[in-house]
Every structure is written in C-alpha cells, then in structure tokens.
Amino acid sequence: MDVDIAVLGGGPGGYTAAIRAAQLGARVACIEKEPDLGGTCLRVGCIPTKAWVQTAHFLHQAHDSFGKLGVNVSEPQLDFGKANEWKAGVVKQMTGGVASLFKANGVEWVKGQGTFSGANTIKVEGAEDVNFKSAIVATGSFPLRPPIPGLESDLCVDSTGLLAQTEVPRRLVILGGGIIGCEFASIFNRFGSEVTIIEMLDTLIPQEDADAAKELSKQFGRRGIALQLGKQCTGVEQQGNQLRVSFGDGESVECDLMLVSVGRGPLVEGIGLEAAGVEFDRRKGIAADDHRRTSVPHIYAVGDCAGYWQLAHTAFREGEVAAENACGHEAIVDNRAVPRPIYTDPEIAGVGLTEAQAREQYGNDVAVGTFPWAANARAVMQNETVGWVKSIHETRYGELLGMVMVGPHVTDLIEAGTVAIDAESTVETVADGMAAHPTLSEAIKEAGLVALGRAIHIPNRKRAAAQA
Secondary structure, X not given: OEEEEEEEOOOHHHHHHHHHHHHOOOOEEEEEOOOOOOHHHHXXXXXXXXXXXXXXXXXXXXXXXOOOOOOOXXXXXXXXXXXXXXXXXXXXXXXXXXXXXXXXXXXXXEEOXXXXXXXXXXXXXXXXXXXXXXXXXXXXXXXXXXXOOOOOOOOEEOHHHHHOOOOOOOEEXXXXXXXXXXXXXXXXXXHOOEEEEEEOOOOOOOOOOHXXXXXXXXXXXXXXXXXXXXXXXXXXXXXXXXXEEEEOOOEEEEEOXXXXXXXXXXXXXXXXXXXXXXXXXXXXXXXXXXXXXXXXXXXXXXXXXXXXXXXXXXXXXXXXXXXXXXXXXXOOOOOOOOOEEEOOOOEEEEEEOOHHHHHHHHOOOEEXXXXXXXXXXXXXXXXXXXOEEEEEEEOOOOEEEEEEEEEOOHHHHHHHHHHHHHOOOEHXXXXXXXXXXXXXXXXXXXXXXXXXXXXXXXXXXXXXXXXX
16 A cells, blocks of 8 residues: 555544644555554543543532532432443544544554554555555553562553453552542542552652642542552552552552552554664654654654653644644644643643743742632632632743643633743733633633732732731
8 A cells, every 4th residue: 555644553643643644635544453543542541531530520519519509419329330331432432533534534544553664664464565655653652560579460450451440449559649640549539449649759740830739639638548658669469359559668558459550651662663764762752853753754753652741632733743744844843832631639730831840940030829719709609619720920021931720620721821821921911801700711810910919809918918
C-alpha cells in the first residue's frame, strides 16, 4: 500500500493527525493493532475513568446535597455492575465515533502491529506493507512498574487492571500520589473502599501548584483517605486473597487490591525506530522539535511517546501540527497555555505558571489573588463551596501568567484561563470583563479583582491593612 502519510498508532495524537492530514488532501493510512481506535485514553484511560468519576460525583451529590436542596431520596447505594455498563457504553460510543470519523474523512485503518522496516516503510503483521512519503509516530505510553519485591502479584494492578475490576475492593492501596493515583483514590473512596495512598514525596500531585496540593490533601483527609506521604514502598507480600504492603520505617498496611500508579513510560521499543533512523531515549521518548519533526525530517512524533506532557489534549494539538507540517504547511506547538485538569473531588485545574514558578521567574514582580467559592452565589446554590480560584500575574505590564482552581467544575472553567494566556491577556482584561451572574465563571473575574487589590465580593486585604 502506498500512501502520502502513514500514522503509527490510533490514539488521540494518531487519529487526530490522520484526520487532519486527510482534510488537507493527503492519502492517509493509520496502523493500529487494538480492536478499537482511540488509544489508551478512549479505551482504558481518561474516558472510562471519568465515566466512573461521574458515578462517584452523583453518589456524593445524592448523599450530601439532595436533602439540603429539598430533594428527598433514600440512602444512595452503588450498583457497580450498572456503573461498569455505563462506563463500557461510553467507551463504545467514543471509540466507534473515531472509526466513523475515519470513514468520513477517507482515512484507511490498517489493523495490525506496525513496525518500521526502513525510513519509508512500515511492516504490518497480517497486512501488506505501508510505504509512505511521511510518517507520524503516535504509539503512546505504558504503565511503569518499579522493582519492588512482590509487585508481580496478580493483586497488584495498573490503571487498566483496575478499570477491569467487577467488584469494589474493600481495601485499596494506591502506590503513587500523582494525578492517576489521586483520581482513583477519589473515585474508590466514594465507591466505599478504604483507601490508602503511599507516596515517596512529601506532597500529592507534586508538579501542581502547592496550594492546590495542600487543599487536596486536606479534603482527602476529611474524607478518610489515609495519606502516607514521604514514605517509600519497600515490599509487597501476598497472603491468600490479600496483600501486606510494607513502607516507610517498618510500617505496613493490608489490602485486597493494590494500584501501581507511579507514572508511564514512552512506548518506543519494538516499533523499528532504529531501522528508520529515528533517535530516541527509552525513558524520555522520541526527540522531536516544536514542529514535531524527529531526527529524520519526514518522520514526526506526537503524544506520550515523544512529549513532556502526557495528556490527551496536548497529543490532539501535536497531531494537528505534525499533520500540517507533513502536508507542507507551517505550524508549531505552543506549550505556554497547557490546561492541567485533575478529576478528583474536589476537582483541580491549572494553566500557565504555578505561583512558585511565577515567583521564581519574576521575583517580587508577581501579584496573586484568590477568590473562595464560599463567596460565589452559584457555588453556594449547588452546595459546592470547597476550594477557590487563584489568579497569578506579573505587575510590570499586568500580563496574566497562570491560573489555578480547586472546586466545582473547574476542569471545564480552566478553558477561560487557557484562552486568556494564549492571547497574552492582562489581568485587567480578565478582571474588567463582564461575567454572567450568577455563574461559577464569575470567580475567574473576581480572582483577578482580588489580585489587583480591588475586590468587590470579599474584603479587600490591601485596604483593610491600610486602615489598620
């Protein structure tokens, strides 16, 4: 088979690249070995996980909010079988949608394991070779498993294994307090599991804003999630149908299932990159520039296999950029405003610089404003007042540097910050704009007003300090 562009991998980066290249008039083949398109994200990652998040959120609402708002129901109970049916249905709809988009755009789906046999050919197991003028590598990533004794037990699962469970474990230990670990901790705590997180660093979600991490730890503690921070797992011992997990200085905890979520590695081995002449590192992935070009100019790489950001939405954009450049256009990836959503309860989202990063780069020329949900009418109506919105800007020109949010629906609201930072907006632009009332989005404007020292709906600290 001869094509203009061959895409290796049908996940977010790959299928987006294939569709965009076809839109630009290229003949495109996408090689994917799994029975469904969509990659880890759609099949066994963000989509099924967030379907469970929605179930957990409704359980929380029914238990804690319905009665307060005048909706009387019996005590909510989880039907895990139904929750799994819903999750599977969402996955089927989303993956099937990608297949339909391939047909609509004229993308050829070549089913099978693909391996580069040279700089212009991909061999496909069970199908004919694909000869290409340009290629886009989008093979994704895989869960890492550290060399801890006993971790080979069948009761130690990765995120894919946890999503395949048909019963809620009574006791769940999570190794790793990053995004994936915290999301599953939040879900299974709502599902009724006794959850313990073991994290070798002193904080949850260590790459996020420190105030957001502190807020999450506080809320997890209130919910009864046990946090073992600054402690390293030293061994796992299976005892019948349960595990004893050792950590720290002689401490241990028993559980029925253990989630290993210590990160993901780029899937770059075994796909023939050496034969194609593409440079890569087993830990860092494929080297690619902001055009997504690799060391071989007509071969591009996108997504987890080649990126610092292991996020579906960065892969989407990188796929578009790679396709446009492979088709002779000029495009680059701008990582200045990458949204960072975390689907815990409470939700967390950030974009741009964290407060610590801003102060490191701009010193004393940084102003921060934080507006609490307890002062937002819509949040009060919804009985969801945990958290806040933080606005971060530099004071010389007023440029908005970052935004961090903790609370209701912030994974949706963060798009406002993304657009503002992409547009190089000033904090005045955000603070002086009109926000519909009563809405959650008002908190974005209000945080900007706080940062400028002219808060309206909470006491203005600067004025209070001056009067004192």
